[in-house]
């Protein structure tokens with residue numbers, strides 16, 4: 410991680426390099442994305458390389474439900490046409506898509522986020538850029554209190570983020586509802602490494618933390634929102650309202666607290682961070698998203714042969 414972060418520090422995300430001139434990135438997104446796809450593609454262009462692929466998987470044989478092809482054969486083809494693959498996996502079908510692709514391909518495969526199986530879902534490059542953002546904003550990682558607010562049982566960014574943060578001497582404050590904690594394997598990894606964690610209330614997360622990560626509203630008490638019955642849904646909506654950050658909820662926060670979010674911070678369920686926070690000194694989430702280009706440039710520089 411430190412190698413990636415130090416490399417990222419040396420790169421200008423608005424610069425033009427010829428480090429990867431003539432190299433081809435295959436951009437295979439089978440699920441919607443704004444930041445991950447565009448920042449990966451921007452990173453490859455900034456390093457002098459080219460991009461092939463699709464933004465809409467239905468134009469590929471595999472993604473076209475009226476025709477079809479296997480995922481494995483799709484990867485075999487793309488392996489011959491590119492020097493690195495970036496894959497955001499479909500939400501249905503096989504488990505562990507990125508690992509299946511990596512077993513088949515000769516070229517490096519970068520996992521741009523997957524959801525199957527749900528308790529193991531991870532988004533490693535987002536976790537990396539989030540930790541890089543903490544280092545860049547705070548000048549250090551060790552010694553910080555880092556909170557996360559929200560139901561994070563099925564949060565692929567937080568799963569990856571916990572693997573990364575575990576390697577630092579930080580205190581992780583988990584402000585999540587009962588049942589909404591991360592799966593045990595992530596917490597076990599934290600315990601076995603350098604970080605510590607404890608559960609806190611939503612209020613204490615804001616009051617005590619140096620960094621407060623606000624998770625998206627995807628699940629409640631360990632169940633996806635679309636699986637909830639009518640009564641549970643009312644509770645879930647109430648929780649989402651309480652979890653959302655506005656300026657009032659930031660009263661009592663440390664002056665140099667930074668609020669982070671992997672974005673988007675709004676969805677069909679409303680806002681997790683209200684726009685009134687954007688112009689406050691706490692808001693680091695758009696700088697966090699911008700760091701995606703720099704960190705992905707660093708990853709390409711280090712792994713594309």
Ligand code: CP
Nearest residue numbers: 442443444445671672
């Ligand atoms: N943070 C993130 O993964 O955003 P996208 O879904 O827009 O790529």
